[in-house]
Amino acid sequence: MNTHAHYDHFFGNAVFADDGVTEFWAHANCAAAIERDADNQRRFVATNEPEMAAGEGDAVDIVVPNALVHDQPVLVDLGGVTATLFYLGRAHTDGDLLVGTSSTLFVGDLVEQGAHPSFEDSYPEEWADALRHISALRHRYEFLVPGHGKPASDEFVKTMADTMSTAVRQATQSIRDMPSDATKAIPVLPYGPEQSRWFIKRLQETNAQGRTSLATPDFGPEKTGFYPS
Numbered sequence: 001m002n003t004h005a006h007y008d009h010f011f012g013n014a015v016f017a018d019d020g021v022t023e024f025w026a027h028a029n030c031a032a033a034i035e036r037d038a039d040n041q042r043r044f045v046a047t048n049e050p051e052m053a054a055g056e057g058d059a060v061d062i063v064v065p066n067a068l069v070h071d072q073p074v075l076v077d078l079g080g081v082t083a084t085l086f087y088l089g090r091a092h093t094d095g096d097l098l099v100g101t102s103s104t105l106f107v108g109d110l111v112e113q114g115a116h117p118s119f120e121d122s123y124p125e126e127w128a129d130a131l132r133h134i135s136a137l138r139h140r141y142e143f144l145v146p147g148h149g150k151p152a153s154d155e156f157v158k159t160m161a162d163t164m165s166t167a168v169r170q171a172t173q174s175i176r177d178m179p180s181d182a183t184k185a186i187p188v189l190p191y192g193p194e195q196s197r198w199f200i201k202r203l204q205e206t207n208a209q210g211r212t213s214l215a216t217p218d219f220g221p222e223k224t225g226f227y228p229s
């Protein structure tokens with residue numbers, strides 16, 4: 001299952017395919033992005049994985065997910081463990097898929113511990129909403145596993161959401177005050193210079209596109225017992 005279409009989260013698919021895995025899950029937008037853009041992302045691994053970068057060697061094929069999730073959650077039986085794959089709307093990318101088990105929520109790069117969030121393909125305003133949504137699910141899961149770093153607390157997720165909302169307000173104000181040079185806001189934002197630059201760029205681009213309404217997953221009746229209360 002691929003949480004989103006960034007190379008460090010799906011370049012390993014070919015290894016599983018070589019081992020006989022045939023079912024690769026992802027959100028439909030993620031699969032479309034992998035199909036469209038994966039070869040272009042090979043350059044990011046030129047130093048660490050030259051074979052993958054060149055597309056020559058073992059397990060270097062791009063495997064596009066073939067089992068797709070859209071707005072509705074999907075239950076996958078892993079044999080004694082049921083995983084729920086679900087989408088909370090656009091955030092880190094337009095195709096972030098989360099995985100919940102009876103104990104653990106895997107959130108991909110919606111949450112990053114130990115580094116600034118990556119905004120290159122993001123929808124900053126909607127991302128802050130998605131983080132609040134994750135926090136609202138805190139009683140269902142004992143553990144939250146981010147896309148990078150150590151397991152995170154609900155406090156961490158809430159802080160990340162608040163920081164992002166504050167950054168949205170600050171950057172929106174700067175864009176309004178200095179439309180010709182919104183990059184003046186970079187030193188004010190709570191992220192590194194590079195990520196702040198992306199943050200402002202994506203905020204401008206996504207505001208121009210307009211928002212989509214956040215998908216509200218239907219988890220079904222509680223009595224199914226998939227979640228501890």
Ligand SMILES: [Zn+2]
Pocket residue numbers: 004006092109118
């Ligand atoms: Zn990512």
